[in-house]
Amino acid sequence: MFVDIRPDTMNIDEQLIEAAITPKTKAIVPVHYAGVACEMDVIMNIAERYGLFVVEDAAQAMMSTYKGRALGTIGHFGTFSFHETKNYTSGGEGGLLIINDDDFAQRAEIIREKGTNRSQFFRGMVDKYQWVDVGSSYLPSELQAAYLLAQLDAAELINANRRATWQRYHDGLIPLQKANNVSLPRIPPGCEHNAHMFYLKVANLHERTALLSHLKASEVLAVFHYVPLHTSLAGQHFGHFHGEDRFTTSESERLVRLPMYYGLEQMEQDRVIESINEFFCQN
Numbered sequence: 001m002f003v004d005i006r007p008d009t010m011n012i013d014e015q016l017i018e019a020a021i022t023p024k025t026k027a028i029v030p031v032h033y034a035g036v037a038c039e040m041d042v043i044m045n046i047a048e049r050y051g052l053f054v055v056e057d058a059a060q061a062m063m064s065t066y067k068g069r070a071l072g073t074i075g076h077f078g079t080f081s082f083h084e085t086k087n088y089t090s091g092g093e094g095g096l097l098i099i100n101d102d103d104f105a106q107r108a109e110i111i112r113e114k115g116t117n118r119s120q121f122f123r124g125m126v127d128k129y130q131w132v133d134v135g136s137s138y139l140p141s142e143l144q145a146a147y148l149l150a151q152l153d154a155a156e157l158i159n160a161n162r163r164a165t166w167q168r169y170h171d172g173l174i175p176l177q178k179a180n181n182v183s184l185p186r187i188p189p190g191c192e193h194n195a196h197m198f199y200l201k202v203a204n205l206h207e208r209t210a211l212l213s214h215l216k217a218s219e220v221l222a223v224f225h226y227v228p229l230h231t232s233l234a235g236q237h238f239g240h241f242h243g244e245d246r247f248t249t250s251e252s253e254r255l256v257r258l259p260m261y262y263g264l265e266q267m268e269q270d271r272v273i274e275s276i277n278e279f280f281c282q283n
């Protein structure tokens with residue numbers, strides 16, 4: 001079951017979750033979009049009252065916090081991605097599962113070991129290892145781990161650089177927001193974000209298409225983002241939208257992501273901002 005988003009953060013609207021719960025509901029899965037926290041106090045409170053698990057999709061949220069707590073560590077599970085598009089990458093694919101419950105940690109270890117209790121064998125807890133559950137091969141190679149480790153060692157530096165880039169976009173585009181041409185992301189109080197992305201929203205799909213092609217003509221690669229899950233083929237097959245889609249579709253159609261990566265040069269960034277300004281001057 002999907003519920004509508006909040007237009008200010010593009011995150012799940014925590015006020016709509018409770019009404020969507022049915023006897024079949026097992027978990028709430030908040031996605032911390034752009035590395036900005038969902039309203040976790042409200043979500044954890046609902047989960048507690050209904051006996052549900054919370055699985056935080058923190059794929060975009062490494063180094064982000066909510067009221068001082070690291071995202072991905074608040075729910076029962078937290079999932080992270082080290083895909084090449086994320087703030088910290090293992091040189092291709094990779095990820096991390098954080099488990100706040102020992103029972104699940106044991107099972108996760110078995111699933112990771114291809115369904116065997118091999119880890120228990122190495123700890124001397126069983127005299128031979130065997131297949132005890134479903135599983136697959138989820139281990140990263142040592143090269144991938146080393147590639148990632150160097151970035152984790154430099155996590156603060158990478159984060160500070162991205163945050164500075166994010167802030168320059170924000171400051172540079174504030175005049176356009178004041179003139180009602182664009183709307184910029186909002187960071188709610190209590191949330192420290194990791195500058196995973198910088199997006200802005202324009203009036204509608206038509207204007208977005210025009211802006212993207214204007215930027216492309218000035219050699220700026222700006223892109224749109226996710227098609228809402230409930231409108232995708234799998235979403236239609238496996239789930240459905242609860243309540244009214246007031247914001248999910250319309251807000252996603254307005255969204256434009258700007259170039260954002262560690263080490264983005266200020267001069268290049270100024271060109272992006274200039275090109276956006278140019279677009280709104282002409283139109």
Ligand SMILES: *Cc1c(COP(=O)(O)O)cnc(C)c1O
Nearest residue numbers: 031057059060081082083094095
């Ligand atoms: C990237 C991403 C994922 C998928 O991560 P993988 O490492 O490709 O599994 C899931 N959710 C969100 C919100 C993401 O941004």
